[in-house]
Amino acid sequence: MFEFPEIRLMLARLLILLFTGFIGWMTYQSNRLLKEIRLDFNILLSVPEILSRLVMVLVCLFLAWFTGLSGVALGFTVSNWPQSILAGLAVGVVVQAGVNWVTNQAIQRVGKHVYSPWLILNILPRRNVEWLLVGLAFIPAVAMEELLFRSLLIGGFQGVLPTGLLIVATSIVFGFMHQPQGKLGMTVAGAINALLSTLFVLTGQLLITLIAHYTVNMLQVIFAHFQRDRLENY
Numbered sequence: 001m002f003e004f005p006e007i008r009l010m011l012a013r014l015l016i017l018l019f020t021g022f023i024g025w026m027t028y029q030s031n032r033l034l035k036e037i038r039l040d041f042n043i044l045l046s047v048p049e050i051l052s053r054l055v056m057v058l059v060c061l062f063l064a065w066f067t068g069l070s071g072v073a074l075g076f077t078v079s080n081w082p083q084s085i086l087a088g089l090a091v092g093v094v095v096q097a098g099v100n101w102v103t104n105q106a107i108q109r110v111g112k113h114v115y116s117p118w119l120i121l122n123i124l125p126r127r128n129v130e131w132l133l134v135g136l137a138f139i140p141a142v143a144m145e146e147l148l149f150r151s152l153l154i155g156g157f158q159g160v161l162p163t164g165l166l167i168v169a170t171s172i173v174f175g176f177m178h179q180p181q182g183k184l185g186m187t188v189a190g191a192i193n194a195l196l197s198t199l200f201v202l203t204g205q206l207l208i209t210l211i212a213h214y215t216v217n218m219l220q221v222i223f224a225h226f227q228r229d230r231l232e233n234y
Helices: 005-036 047-067 081-110 118-123 128-155 163-176 179-203 206-226 228-232
Strands: none
Touching: 005 047, 005 128, 005 163, 005 179, 047 128, 081 179, 081 206, 118 179, 118 206, 118 228, 128 163, 128 179, 128 206, 163 179, 179 206, 206 228
């Protein structure tokens, strides 16, 4: 059966959709659970969380291989490493600056109920050594999301659906998967996904969006660290 690339690609796309649905379901269940309990440990550094992210990265890589698509189609090629890394860093800094501004404006205009600081407070490092651990733990988390939402759902489905529709659809799903951050967090996450997906389509490079995504996450933690008192009394 796998000698026929068209059939293999169709099966791979079906598996990608099923995998996305599974992650969405798991996210929904986790959000329900987190509404009932409050964790006294950093969820990002929990061993089950890290292992599950690593497994998901491996699943994404397998699905990328199983599609039979080229590395170019999936965004795995890099023409200029230093340039791509710098571009990703620059985009990440600009995006996070925009996120901070939008968040503050939304809270002032709509009210505190629109934002939930629980998740960012939970993953804030409590000791100096945790800064390194949090930085490392973000790698599989970001890699999984970028592989799934950029390489597989955008690169893997281009030509099947209009690119604009793919970006809108994946942004809705991406926002849904950030429920623990509240309504504002979901909206902002969806907007970030749309921006990164557009960047992926324009550049054809996963590395740029991966670096940008990682930079946004780390800057969120750094900014939250300096606003810990305000967030704890939110």
